């Protein structure tokens with residue numbers, strides 16, 4: 001079997017690459033599509049989780065970042081810059097490190113999960129913590145990258161979405177057709193756009209017979225597309241989708257409308273319930289933002305959406321290890337300290353059931 005390099009190598013014919021484009025690769029893509037053991041059977045559908053937290057830096061952002069970095073290198077750039085709620089900066093920093101570029105990342109101060117900040121720092125990026133929100137940081141980055149010779153690698157960079165669409169290809173390659181529904185969290189709305197483009201491209205090439213309904217989910221406190229208006233101070237525990245003015249707003253509406261899908265909201269309580277359920281019933285530890293896709297599916301099913309017998313894929317966008325403080329504050333598990341004595345441990349295990357669920 002040929003050595004797997006990454007999405008550029010695997011899906012070259014569908015990507016904007018030339019002979020001059022370097023094969024930037026770190027094993028991104030080729031992520032597992034895992035069948036649900038608990039939630040799917042309960043809903044009566046064939047439910048799969050696309051585990052994008054298995055990418056090299058722990059989120060789907062790597063699929064698009066390898067494309068953006070390849071094109072920046074092709075263009076002779078030696079610096080890249082992004083504004084980020086965390087995962088974009090982690091990914092940009094990693095690829096920059098691997099390919100000898102300087103990375104400058106602007107993050108909203110105090111609003112970024114610890115694991116993501118740790119990544120940018122260890123990969124050696126210059127990290128600027130902006131005293132404002134993501135939208136403020138992006139505005140600065142947009143201006144800086146037009147005035148200076150620095151590659152912009154936010155998802156307004158068109159190559160990012162080109163790389164990200166490969167996730168849709170993988171799903172069709174594996175299932176033999178598109179699912180009936182794709183459930184996905186929506187922040188800047190780049191990923192829902194990219195998946196839609198990928199499904200459409202395969203369908204136009206007659207590599208799939210059908211197109212999925214695109215079901216996007218925003219957090220209620222950061223749901224501009226659902227409300228139809230910009231949210232000035234977005235608030236949600238799911239920091240990866242805490243976005244008040246999505247860069248790909250119109251593209252997401254197009255994906256929604258053209259696929260007869262929907263974009264709706266889930267509350268933080270629903271996100272956290274599902275985040276814990278995914279871990280405890282499915283063995284999947286994801287980011288709060290990722291749980292929005294599954295929380296949304298459970299919610300629309302409870303509201304009467306007919307999911308029975310359908311093939312449904314929920315995109316699990318990022319790895320739970322990124323955000324240890326949310327894990328600690330929501331799992332409500334007290335460590336049970338115990339003396340290093342066999343009898344004491346046995347006493348605890350035989351006396352009552354412990355913490356339960």
Ligand SMILES: *Cc1c(COP(=O)(O)O)cnc(C)c1O
Pocket residue numbers: 059060061087088155185186187188189190191192240241287289290317318319
């Ligand atoms: C970036 C990100 C999202 C949101 O994706 P958009 O393309 O901005 O809509 C969701 N979950 C995780 C873990 C992310 O890193």
